[in-house]
Amino acid sequence: MSSVEDVVDSAYAFLLVKYVSELEGPHxxxxxxxxxxxxxxxxxxxxxxxxxxxxxxxxxxEISNLRKTLAPCLIALDxxxxxxxxxxxxxxxxxxxxxxxxxxxxxxxxxxPIDVAIWLSERSDVLAQVVKFISEKLSTSTxxxxxxxxxxLLAEARRSIQRSRGYAEWFxxxxxxxxxxxxxxRQSLISASxxxxxxxxxxxxxxxxxxxxxxxxxxFGEQAISEQSFKKYLAxxxxxxxxxxxxxxxxxxxxxxxxxxxxGLNLLRRLLTTVADKEMNTGKKGxxxxxxxxxxxxxxxxxxxxxxxxxxxxxxxILERSPVSGLPNRIQFVLERSKDFGEDNILPKLFENELNAxxxxxxxxxxxxxxxxxxxxMLGPDALLLELLIKxxxxxxxxxxxxxxxxxxxxxxxxxxxxxxx
Amino acid sequence: MHITFGVGLRxxxxxxxxxxxxxxxxxxxxxxxxxxxAFRDYGKLALSIIKRLEECGTSSKAPQVLREVQDFYxxxxxxxxxxxxxxxxxxxxIDAECPKVAVLDIKIEKRxxxxxxxxxxxxxxxxxASKSSNLAQSFEDMVILKVLARKIKNLxxxxxxxxxxxxxxxxxxxxxxxEIRHLQNKKTRxxxxxxxxxxxxxxxxxxxxxxxxxxxxxxxxxxVISSLIYNEAYRIYHALRIxxxxxxxxxxxxxxxxxxxxPYEISDRMPREITRALEKLGMMHFLHGIRFTSIPxxxxxxxxxxxxxxxxxxxxxxxxxPASQMPLDSFVKAIKKEFRILINPNDILSFxxxxxxxxxxxxxxxxxxxxxxxxYQHFTERLENLGLATIRPDGDVMIRIE
Numbered sequence: 174m175s176s177v178e179d180v181v182d183s184a185y186a187f188l189l190v191k192y193v194s195e196l197e198g199p200h201x202x203x204x205x206x207x208x209x210x211x212x213x214x215x216x217x218x219x220x221x222x223x224x225x226x227x228x229x230x231x232x233x234x235e236i237s238n239l240r241k242t243l244a245p246c247l248i249a250l251d252x253x254x255x256x257x258x259x260x261x262x263x264x265x266x267x268x269x270x271x272x273x274x275x276x277x278x279x280x281x282x283x284x285x286p287i288d289v290a291i292w293l294s295e296r297s298d299v300l301a302q303v304v305k306f307i308s309e310k311l312s313t314s315t316x317x318x319x320x321x322x323x324x325x326l327l328a329e330a331r332r333s334i335q336r337s338r339g340y341a342e343w344f345x346x347x348x349x350x351x352x353x354x355x356x357x358x359r360q361s362l363i364s365a366s367x368x369x370x371x372x373x374x375x376x377x378x379x380x381x382x383x384x385x386x387x388x389x390x391x392x393f394g395e396q397a398i399s400e401q402s403f404k405k406y407l408a409x410x411x412x413x414x415x416x417x418x419x420x421x422x423x424x425x426x427x428x429x430x431x432x433x434x435x436x437g438l439n440l441l442r443r444l445l446t447t448v449a450d451k452e453m454n455t456g457k458k459g460x461x462x463x464x465x466x467x468x469x470x471x472x473x474x475x476x477x478x479x480x481x482x483x484x485x486x487x488x489x490x491i492l493e494r495s496p497v498s499g500l501p502n503r504i505q506f507v508l509e510r511s512k513d514f515g516e517d518n519i520l521p522k523l524f525e526n527e528l529n530a531x532x533x534x535x536x537x538x539x540x541x542x543x544x545x546x547x548x549x550x551m552l553g554p555d556a557l558l559l560e561l562l563i564k565x566x567x568x569x570x571x572x573x574x575x576x577x578x579x580x581x582x583x584x585x586x587x588x589x590x591x592x593x594x595x
Numbered sequence: 596m597h598i599t600f601g602v603g604l605r606x607x608x609x610x611x612x613x614x615x616x617x618x619x620x621x622x623x624x625x626x627x628x629x630x631x632x633a634f635r636d637y638g639k640l641a642l643s644i645i646k647r648l649e650e651c652g653t654s655s656k657a658p659q660v661l662r663e664v665q666d667f668y669x670x671x672x673x674x675x676x677x678x679x680x681x682x683x684x685x686x687x688x689i690d691a692e693c694p695k696v697a698v699l700d701i702k703i704e705k706r707x708x709x710x711x712x713x714x715x716x717x718x719x720x721x722x723x724a725s726k727s728s729n730l731a732q733s734f735e736d737m738v739i740l741k742v743l744a745r746k747i748k749n750l751x752x753x754x755x756x757x758x759x760x761x762x763x764x765x766x767x768x769x770x771x772x773x774e775i776r777h778l779q780n781k782k783t784r785x786x787x788x789x790x791x792x793x794x795x796x797x798x799x800x801x802x803x804x805x806x807x808x809x810x811x812x813x814x815x816x817x818x819v820i821s822s823l824i825y826n827e828a829y830r831i832y833h834a835l836r837i838x839x840x841x842x843x844x845x846x847x848x849x850x851x852x853x854x855x856x857x858p859y860e861i862s863d864r865m866p867r868e869i870t871r872a873l874e875k876l877g878m879m880h881f882l883h884g885i886r887f888t889s890i891p892x893x894x895x896x897x898x899x900x901x902x903x904x905x906x907x908x909x910x911x912x913x914x915x916x917p918a919s920q921m922p923l924d925s926f927v928k929a930i931k932k933e934f935r936i937l938i939n940p941n942d943i944l945s946f947x948x949x950x951x952x953x954x955x956x957x958x959x960x961x962x963x964x965x966x967x968x969x970x971y972q973h974f975t976e977r978l979e980n981l982g983l984a985t986i987r988p989d990g991d992v993m994i995r996i997e
Binding site for chain 2: 206209252253258270271272285286343345347348380381414415418419420421422429488490491493494495496497498499500552553
């Protein structure tokens, strides 16, 4: 069995040659880039299109010879050498490794990886061939036969690429092939009934953090995710990246450091709300209800809009990022108490043991806890340093980012009015 | 290697007096690399430089072009806008930073009197600026860009040292204020783990960006790469300061003189000033929620002129005829070396491979490469459209030298 990387290389070359072979003849291409898969390209081009890969030496004679014949050929150039062969671009079609940002209407015969991705998403027969090719290369006993999930993903990819043809990095064909290979490889390692080769696993391999609802759905299985839910997820995911990945790091509204601090605060508020709600449903007011009321103090203060317990955005730091997407997954933030609201202070209690108790209590209500909160130290009597770890098993899911982007305001207000707190 | 820092006192009405971290410096192999900035308002830098030269009586030794700048300011002098010229930050720029980047040259004469001369880099900047339509502005921009480049280089030195040593001693060098005098020469230790250096080197990554219609902002997009690298540099600055500030807060508590401690006043003044300077130069762009660094047209023209001047000066020195065109590659290399901005995809990729834990930032180099190449092609197109470069019939891109 060859290594996964080799399989991806040859599958990519196979897919490119398949794409080239279906274009109108003669199959004479300038190949810009693709240096690492050139050998594989040569093998499949010879067997499918009956032509050769040529690495030009730049001699005049060679050029005129190449122009005279009609034999299929792939002329391999490095991207920096393109200039030397500028006049060739009029005589041959072009297969460019770098995705073109805008389509130049004058250059009709230029093809890039995103063209290949769109073409692949429209052709389920080719998809089946590619999956079979990969399974054979990996020498797995059976090749997967159900591609519903893959088709949904590719269809959605196509829609978004066509909406605005620009950068579509996740749906780069190489990434897709790599993810398919890894998923099949994983499935072959474990028994078919095991749920490890899931849609979530596939998504992490194309560089996206999955949502927990996809996390237990086998990728090549009978159960399929719904097209709508994927669409919704994709829109949500972009928003998350915008807030937590690419926004600037300085303080100021909507900036990264503020966003991560508020993420921590909102998750804490959500925990308290859920636990207090459960406690109130049992009919008696207990410890958690008291904590909840104390923690939510001051939010209705119209004049200042100040809360008693709030985060200090100076103190937010990112300690670690997810290797899949670069989203921050280990965060420290500072929770502080304002003295304007009376003497009670729950921060030392949270620091001692109550935060752990809260998390334990929450786990009793629901298993869906995809993050962990720990207290680090008291920075002073009124400031507590906390650490937020977003992780579920081996990879993270985006649910905490979604939940943490907004506080459960409606639920909080409902509970407060039930308790008669103004 | 060790870090030295100062502590000052600050007063705020609701809180009282509290200690804050000041000037951060790294000492290594007998040299000092400061991480301090004052880019807030440098006023009319060119005019202030002229004034400084006049004070020392050395303005007659400066090149002719300086007189043109002087003339340029005469009109605005009349309107009275020169009052902004000599602020505290401008003074810092002239006395502390310009000599370090060879724009000015300070010689100490008798009775510790400083005399300011024009430096070799300053002459090149002036000559380049004289060919632009707004010479004072061009000159100022180039000086600030050069000063910024030095700061980024300092950060790079610190990062590589931190990476090599795992932990570093930090000394409290200067203390301002009686209440915290006991902090003088006290020592703490900072581990590289706390700073979490994802980078061993520091550069800015140029990205064309503005033509891109971003569809999916994955980490392989050049805009995102540029923004992640800048954010990461910013984050490391911040991470360097947090443990030190916390240490200062805890150590000053033991003081007999009671002072209030603001436990989380962790100022981010320093790196923010870099951002502001980059914004002033027009290098920071904010598009579709992503902030990235990109060289604007005006600055690009200035850089090309400066490159032309430095190439011609070198040719004159070697008694050769100055070239009228130079390959794009040598220009891009010069920008990388002198201003610490990466443009060529090969440079960006090798920087990511060699000095960045790019896996932690979610970057896949094989995919990113194609997008970086597209971006570079747009950069060459822009150079051609601005009339700064010509594309030869054989396809080579050549920078024009006036």
